[in-house]
Amino acid sequence: MLVMEGALPFLAPTAWRDAFTRMTRLQDGQIRFMGLVSMLIGLLLLWSAR
8 A cells, every 4th residue: 555655656746746735625424435435446356356
């Protein structure tokens, strides 16, 4: 997981900074929805790896 999270800041730090700045302007509900979607994708990936 940390390798995937570190790839964008390593490869494109400016794009990562811009994306992070935009995320700080999102409402709590939008951030929660993105977190839920991320968790579901992670569970699907784990399930498919079995």
